[in-house]
Amino acid sequence: xxxxxxxxxxxxxxxxxxxxxxxxxxxxxxxxxxxxxxxxxxxxxxxxxxxxxxxxxxxxxxxxxxxxxxxxxxxxxxxxxxxxxxxxxxxxxxxxxxxxxxxxxxxxxxxxxxxxxxxxxxxxxxxxxxxxxxxxxxxxxxxxxxxxxxxxxxxxxxxxxxxxxxxxxxxxxxxxxxxxxxxxxxxxxxxxxxxxxxxxxxxxxxxxxxxxxxxxxxxxxxxxxxxxxxxxxxxxxxxxxxxxxxxxxxxxxxxxxxxxxxxxxxxxxxxxxxxxxxxxxxxxxxxxxxxxxxxxxxxxxxxxxxxxxxxxxxxxxxxxxxxxxxxxxxxxxxxxxxxxxxxxxxxxxxxxxxxxxxxxxxxxxxxx
Amino acid sequence: xxxxxxxxxxxxxxxxxxxxxxxxxxxxxxxxxxxxxxxxxxxxxxxxxxxxxxxxxxxxxxxxxxxxxxxxxxxxxxxxxxxxxxxxxxxxxxxxxxxxxxxxxxxxxxxxxxxxxxxxxxxxxxxxxxxxxxxxxxxxxxxxxxxxxxxxxxxxxxxxxxxxxxxxxxxxxxxxxxxxxxxxxxxxxxxxxxxxxxxxxxxxxxxxxxxxxxxxxxxxxxxxxxxxxxxxxxxxxxxxxxxxxxxxxxxxxxxxxxxxxxxxxxxxxxxxxxxxxxxxxxxxxxxxxxxxxxxxxxxxxxxxxxxxxxxxxxxxxx
Amino acid sequence: xxxxxxxxxxxxxxxxxxxxxxxxxxxxxxxxxxxxxxxxxxxxxxxxxxxxxxxxxxxxxxxxxxxxxxxxxxxxxxxxxxxxxxxxxxxxxxxxxxxxxxxxxxxxxxxxxxxxxxxxxxxxxxxxxxxxxxxxxxxxxxxxxxxxxxxxxxxxxxxxxxxxxxxxxxxxxxxxxxxxxxxxxxxxxxxxxxxxxxxxxxxxxxxxxxxxxxxxxxxxxxxxxxxxxxxxxxxxxxxxxxxxxxxxxxxxxxxxxxxxxxxxx
Numbered sequence: 001x002x003x004x005x006x007x008x009x010x011x012x013x014x015x016x017x018x019x020x021x022x023x024x025x026x027x028x029x030x031x032x033x034x035x036x037x038x039x040x041x042x043x044x045x046x047x048x049x050x051x052x053x054x055x056x057x058x059x060x061x062x063x064x065x066x067x068x069x070x071x072x073x074x075x076x077x078x079x080x081x082x083x084x085x086x087x088x089x090x091x092x093x094x095x096x097x098x099x100x101x102x103x104x105x106x107x108x109x110x111x112x113x114x115x116x117x118x119x120x121x122x123x124x125x126x127x128x129x130x131x132x133x134x135x136x137x138x139x140x141x142x143x144x145x146x147x148x149x150x151x152x153x154x155x156x157x158x159x160x161x162x163x164x165x166x167x168x169x170x171x172x173x174x175x176x177x178x179x180x181x182x183x184x185x186x187x188x189x190x191x192x193x194x195x196x197x198x199x200x201x202x203x204x205x206x207x208x209x210x211x212x213x214x215x216x217x218x219x220x221x222x223x224x225x226x227x228x229x230x231x232x233x234x235x236x237x238x239x240x241x242x243x244x245x246x247x248x249x250x251x252x253x254x255x256x257x258x259x260x261x262x263x264x265x266x267x268x269x270x271x272x273x274x275x276x277x278x279x280x281x282x283x284x285x286x287x288x289x290x291x292x293x294x295x296x297x298x299x300x301x302x303x304x305x306x307x308x309x310x311x312x313x314x315x316x317x318x319x320x321x322x323x324x325x326x327x328x329x330x331x332x333x334x335x336x337x338x339x340x341x342x343x344x345x346x347x348x349x350x351x352x353x354x355x356x357x358x359x360x361x362x363x364x365x366x367x368x
Numbered sequence: 369x370x371x372x373x374x375x376x377x378x379x380x381x382x383x384x385x386x387x388x389x390x391x392x393x394x395x396x397x398x399x400x401x402x403x404x405x406x407x408x409x410x411x412x413x414x415x416x417x418x419x420x421x422x423x424x425x426x427x428x429x430x431x432x433x434x435x436x437x438x439x440x441x442x443x444x445x446x447x448x449x450x451x452x453x454x455x456x457x458x459x460x461x462x463x464x465x466x467x468x469x470x471x472x473x474x475x476x477x478x479x480x481x482x483x484x485x486x487x488x489x490x491x492x493x494x495x496x497x498x499x500x501x502x503x504x505x506x507x508x509x510x511x512x513x514x515x516x517x518x519x520x521x522x523x524x525x526x527x528x529x530x531x532x533x534x535x536x537x538x539x540x541x542x543x544x545x546x547x548x549x550x551x552x553x554x555x556x557x558x559x560x561x562x563x564x565x566x567x568x569x570x571x572x573x574x575x576x577x578x579x580x581x582x583x584x585x586x587x588x589x590x591x592x593x594x595x596x597x598x599x600x601x602x603x604x605x606x607x608x609x610x611x612x613x614x615x616x617x618x619x620x621x622x623x624x625x626x627x628x629x630x631x632x633x634x635x636x637x638x639x640x641x642x643x644x645x646x647x648x649x650x651x652x653x654x655x656x657x658x659x660x661x662x663x664x665x666x667x668x669x670x671x672x673x674x675x676x677x678x679x680x681x682x683x684x685x686x
Numbered sequence: 687x688x689x690x691x692x693x694x695x696x697x698x699x700x701x702x703x704x705x706x707x708x709x710x711x712x713x714x715x716x717x718x719x720x721x722x723x724x725x726x727x728x729x730x731x732x733x734x735x736x737x738x739x740x741x742x743x744x745x746x747x748x749x750x751x752x753x754x755x756x757x758x759x760x761x762x763x764x765x766x767x768x769x770x771x772x773x774x775x776x777x778x779x780x781x782x783x784x785x786x787x788x789x790x791x792x793x794x795x796x797x798x799x800x801x802x803x804x805x806x807x808x809x810x811x812x813x814x815x816x817x818x819x820x821x822x823x824x825x826x827x828x829x830x831x832x833x834x835x836x837x838x839x840x841x842x843x844x845x846x847x848x849x850x851x852x853x854x855x856x857x858x859x860x861x862x863x864x865x866x867x868x869x870x871x872x873x874x875x876x877x878x879x880x881x882x883x884x885x886x887x888x889x890x891x892x893x894x895x896x897x898x899x900x901x902x903x904x905x906x907x908x909x910x911x912x913x914x915x916x917x918x919x920x921x922x923x924x925x926x927x928x929x930x931x932x933x934x935x936x937x938x939x940x941x942x943x944x945x946x947x948x949x950x951x
Contacts, residue, residue, distance in 0.1 A: 046899045046900075051911035052917070055911075075899050075900070077898065077899035078902075078907070078910035079894065080645075082645040082646055083645055085645070085648060086648075086803060086806075086895075087895060087898075090807055090810055091810065094807075096810055096815065099816075099898035099899065113442075115440065115441055115442045116441060116442040117441070186631040187642070224632075226631055227631020228631050231916050232627075234724075235520070235523060235916060238724055238726070239523065239524065239528065239529055239530070240527070240528045241527060241547070259722065259723065352439065352442075353439050353440070355647065356647035356648075356649055359647055360459075360647075364459075364461045366631070366632050367461050367465060368461070388860065388861055391860045392858035392859070392860050395858070396858075408777070408778025408780050412774040412786075415767050415768065415771035415774075415830065418764075418767055418826065418830060419790060419827065421805060421808060421824075422792055422801055422804065422805065422827050422828075424804070425803070425806075425807060425808050426796060428807045428808065429803065429804050482699065483702065486695070486696035486697075486700050486703075490696055490697070490700055497945075500944070501944050503700070503704070504944050506708055508880075508931065508935060509707075509708070509711060509932070510710070511884045511888070512884060512924075512927040512928055512930070513711060513924045513927060514888040514905055514909075514924075517710075517714055518714075520714075520725065521709070521711070521713040521714050522710055524717070525710065531727070558706075562703060562707060564832075567836065567877060568839065571836070571840055591692040592692075595692070605839065612791065613794065613835070616794035616795050617794055620794070620797040620798065622798065622799065640799050644803060650803075654800070657797055657799070658800075660796075664796075665788050665791070665795050668787065668795065672788075673784070
């Protein structure tokens with residue numbers, strides 16, 4: 001978490017910046033105006049966000065400037081993305097007003113909500129015109145969700161444990177000295193696709209021929225990996241429980257910024273690349289829906305993206321962003337086409353259709 | 369019963385008595401004497417209604433367990449089916465997880481009772497007020513730190529670079545992994561359940577007069593025999609109560625297997641969590657949840673069948 | 687307890703129990719004064735900066751007061767309901783006792799996730815989701831067996847003849863209840879009530895499903911704030927809980943004596 005002094009000074013700078021940004025945004029408003037007049041402002045809108053440095057970054061980059069410009073307070077709901085889902089779905093099914101205005105969500109999870117029909121269409125956001133292809137969800141009609149940045153499931157490692165330099169292949173982890181010293185997400189997310197390659201298969205084999213993936217997971221099981229979530233990984237690295245983990249680069253970056261000895265790399269087989277986005281659940285009063293849309297419209301401006309994603313250390317969906325310090329050229333910060341060569345991107349449609357099967361297969365191996 | 373009231377009583381008796389009489393009168397009208405056989409049910413009714421909220425929820429869960437998830441719309445199927453139950457029955461993983469939960473819950477009960485019994489015994493029998501207070505405080509304080517933070521404390525204590533391994537190294541034992549195994553999960557459950565077990569055992573031990581033990585001792589029984597033949601049988605209601613609480617709560621626990629199991633020691637609650645929150649398959653999650661309720665209830669029923677429903681002070685004095 | 691061997695064995699087990707009960711707490715309290723950014727023991731340096739941070743965090747304070755309200759609702763609902771039920775179970779002969787026990791134990795046999803989802807759907811249909819009091823009611827439901835049992839355990843040790851004697855002396859059923867039965871089960875009521883309060887204060891999973899951003903309670907607020915790092919403010923919050931608990935225990939001891947947990951009047 002950021003220290004207080006830093007955030008104060010940062011905020012002051014922002015205030016100055018927000019003036020110009022605000023003007024830019026208001027300039028775009030007439031194009032998207034849904035009503036003859038601006039609809040009534042709610043006193044606050046609720047945005048679901050991840051805790052820790054995730055929400056800090058969103059607050060600095062998007063929420064605080066949005067409040068400065070519109071006077072609408074932004075409250076952050078820190079319920080996990082997985083855990084808000086049944087709450088939102090139940091609200092829509094029971095015709096209740098949903099508990100949040102905006103969900104900051106993984107594209108995969110958001111796709112499930114879109115397929116279920118609980119998302120509002122966002123195609124009419126004016127600032128979508130300025131975004132790259134990354135902002136458009138693959139395999140869905142229109143914009144039930146707007147992707148806001150991409151991220152990589154990197155191979156994070158403890159430099160001490162790799163004296164000869166960073167691991168170059170996922171297979172390096174099969175070395176007996178790493179027995180019990182590797183961590184994966186407990187549903188295996190992020191690991192399936194590189195495992196498919198490392199197991200000798202091809203990406204075309206996803207989802208129909210995943211045998212190589214499961215072979216490699218079996219081999220990995222013999223290494224007795226620990227399974228957990230983001231905070232577990234940081235705690236394990238810090239307490240010398242593990243030497244390597246497949247994790248989102250942002251969390252590795254946060255751990256590093258807080259003094260945990262950790263580096264990351266993209267091995268030859270590649271790493272999973274995916275996106276997160278913002279969406280609005282159905283069932284909001286019309287004026288609140290309007291302002292929720294304005295929030296998302298602002299979140300995809302260059303100004304908002306720059307500050308927000310500086311905090312996360314991730315590449316955004318508008319061209320011309322300056323990479324945060326130390327991340328230019330980093331494999332976890334892809335911007336150019338050649339950066340994507342080693343990254344594996346599978347469409348959300350394929351993922352949501354097969355995810356639970358992959359998941360239960362992974363569990364079957366790991367719990368066995 | 370009502371003869372304390374009377375015209376002249378109005379001035380002589382304090383107000384409180386009149387209030388009490390009015391209440392008694394009202395009670396007599398609302399709940400006449402012939403209803404007396406049902407008084408027990410009357411007292412129980414609010415609790416039955418409160419638990420009914422949960423039962424209503426379980427009805428919803430039961431309904432959704434009869435629908436499969438359609439992965440093209442992420443909506444439950446229209447038609448009713450037992451497919452979810454079949455999925456569970458056919459899965460070796462789930463059977464393994466169910467077995468692990470049962471075995472873990474059994475071990476937790478055994479170890480918790482082994483620790484809770486002497487704790488309650490000394491708590492009740494000690495002559496030192498200081499000891500008693502210290503033991504009570506040590507018992508209550510951990511409640512105030514939630515399960516997750518406590519589990520995190522154990523990560524630090526038992527970790528590779530933790531205090532226990534530091535101590536082991538001092539006495540020349542090589543550092544070793546103490547975390548992320550089935551025994552660690554059971555250990556975590558035991559320390560979590562211990563205060564509950566003591567709180568249920570202590571009142572039962574309080575009810576045993578000290579003289580009974582002294583008498584048995586003076587008749588020549590050694591302490592182990594006194595314990596086995598006198599104290600334990602008399603403490604039975606408390607022991608059964610503690611067994612029921614510890615077994616059901618550890619059977620359905622989520623946090624300890626999640627945090628101390630290193631991800632490969634799931635209990636059923638973890639599997640349910642995965643279905644509800646990770647794969648959005650509420651039907652399968654509901655089927656697992658109902659199965660867990662059935663197993664837990666059978667367990668409770670079996671304990672009552674084995675030890676008699678007369679324990680736990682049910683139905684008045686034996 | 688006269689036999690030295692028994693004494694030795696019992697004290698060893700009790701010593702071990704005290705150790706495993708208190709050790710995590712010592713670690714957490716210690717870790718809360720670290721000057722670093724991560725929970726660690728021994729702490730890196732000494733600083734109160736994490737206390738400073740939570741002192742300034744308004745959302746934490748609001749969540750704290752909400753948790754107090756939830757706990758009070760939980761106690762207000764569960765204590766009368768549980769006390770009556772505990773007395774009913776121990777003083778009256780009821781048909782189908784076994785089925786009753788299985789039913790009343792449902793709060794423990796239903797996994798919390800299912801309880802949470804189920805009650806979310808029920809409260810949603812009743813249109814009371816979003817208010818704070820249903821969270822208190824839910825906490826009362828899921829922990830109800832604790833208070834029922836602590837009361838019925840106390841009631842079991844009450845001599846039935848006392849109640850009969852009171853009635854012979856002319857006391858009506860209500861007077862008997864307030865002057866004989868209730869005082870006798872008071873230790874169970876106090877233990878149970880305290881337990882209900884604390885469990886509602888620290889309840890996470892069910893509250894998570896029943897609250898929203900405007901009604902979030904302290905444990906939900908605290909745990910949800912964790913994403914990639916468990917920061918020491920969590921330890922600081924826990925330490926404050928421990929301090930409050932110690933103060934409450936001390937106050938209770940001065941007012942009524944801690945012995946009340948163990949002995950009937």
